[in-house]
Amino acid sequence: MSHLPGIGDKRIPNNVQEATVEHFSAMPCAQKQLQDPRFRILSQSRTVTDGGKGHTLMGKTRNTAETIEHLLILHRDSTSDGPLPHTEDERAESRRFYTFGGDLNAHPGLLHGGVVSCVLDSTMGGAVGVTLAKQKGGPPTFTVQLNVTFKRPIRTPGTVVIRAWVTKVEAGGRKAWCRGIIESDDGTVHALAEGPGAESMSRIASPLMTGMNLTSAERDRLVHESRGPMALAILFTFWGLSVTLVITRMFVRWRVSKQVNLDDWVIGASEVVGTVMMVFIYFQVHYGDGRHLLALTMQEADNIAKMNFPAVTLWTFAIIGTKISILLQYLRLFQLRKTTRLIWALMVIVMLGGLSTFEVIMTACIPIAAVWNTDLRSRAKCLNQRLFGKYNQPLKRQRAGQYWEY
Known part of the structure; x- marks a missing residue:
């Protein structure tokens, strides 16, 4: 259990730095969720794996003070056992808080649109992953299609929150639809996204590959x-x-x-x-x-x-x-x-x-x-x-x- 002020008795995973939690706990956009007992802090995929070949984007390339210095992932489980879609209060929802530096810009002081799409994809994929993990054991998943609508530019340096939730699951849990929204602290909507996705492996392949613990060379x-x-x-x-x-x-x-x-x-x-x-x-x-x-x-x-x-x-x-x-x-x-x-x-x-x-x-x-x-x-x-x-x-x-x- 954590003893940091403002987050109650939330457990902080080992790969989440307390400095990151302290950073966001001082921001109004994250305070409410950190104090909400329904939201838990999730582990981050910011550790490079597979001999330097896995998770390098967020673990290395964009893990600097001038790219994405701080990232915090929260998730709230659904309160309903009924079929999707759920109401806003009932639904499971993931929220990611990003603090951007100035090295991911397109126009001066404005975050590149490709980065916007990337963090939306990652957050929505996380929401799908957590939802399918609850249903089927959490096999790896991959993006099929992502439709992004840009509303307002994101200024840097700055902090945004991305909310994402699954709206539909079909094909025995292999195919999911998700929505995502990027907002700033004042509630300004910067981008919307939605798209279909599905589980990467079948129910037969997934346990097999999970237990094989393959290296990159073996997978190749x-x-x-x-x-x-x-x-x-x-x-x-x-x-x-x-x-x-x-x-x-x-x-x-x-x-x-x-x-x-x-x-x-x-x-x-x-x-x-x-x-x-x-x-x-x-x-x-x-x-x-x-x-x-x-x-x-x-x-x-x-x-x-x-x-x-x-x-x-x-x-x-x-x-x-x-x-x-x-x-x-x-x-x-x-x-x-x-x-x-x-x-x-x-x-x-x-x-x-x-x-x-x-x-x-x-x-x-x-x-x-x-x-x-x-x-x-x-x-x-x-x-x-x-x-x-x-x-x-x-x-x-x-x-x-x-x-x-x-």
Whole structure:
């Protein structure tokens, strides 16, 4: 607990200097929030990480007396458990207080508009990050879009407060909308911003990456690594082998017995279906399948799922055809009544099992387009991801690569 005057029993995080808290506690724009028990002081991302490669903008470049000497982050949790949006008193809200020097100017004595957009982006990203952290464990987030409206210039040196809050969360907590306002001590509004954002990693990727504790070099390697070509090489090798065997089988049957049986035609049809499936698998890799979650954008993940959907459907029918072909061959070879009855029973089981798999695939989401369009997911009715993952693995590989940065 802190013993600084004017802030009550608020805890000051280790990476927040008491001098910064004292600096803002003397300013009317921050006094009210520092005295409000609902607001807590948050840690600052002003420490350079990853061997000098992470958080360098705020930890180094803009961490001087003439850029941004003091930065204080406060946050108030929501008092409502209901769905967004909340009222102004109920909503969760982040507030950042910036004291600018004179080295970030455009026109003399006026803060550069790019800096204005940057601090809005950072504050709004923080608000989204805290909100999603409460819901899902706080995976990293990245900016998608930021619409800024400039109202009044910000004079330097000087202090401003930025208020930001989340207005909507969709797509199972991956996509969020946020608003931000920059104000000076007298209440003058200098800029407004709003935009959509989303969580950077899927629910499956996030715990994985959080526990990996990767270095920058390891992350760079994973981002640029792709196992797609190797997967295609293996798949097309076995596909070529199967095509060769099926063609050889039908050729030998025709040359030796002068007759191609029903089981031969069924396995041939299954091979044709499998060939079409390979086309969709090729496009899966073309869109990024085989690359690490860190390297995939949300659009790429959607495209992979879109190609995977017909591939899985075709795979289902190819497997059914292959099994039926084997049973038809047994039926031709074994003529005993009990044996034929057993084979027919197995054939019915195979067909029913295949049709049930097909039904699961076709009803995975309603509307079906939500399977490969994550923008529709929040309004769709979908099967549990873990269950559906047995039939559609790439749906587990979604990573939103362009979301809010916290």
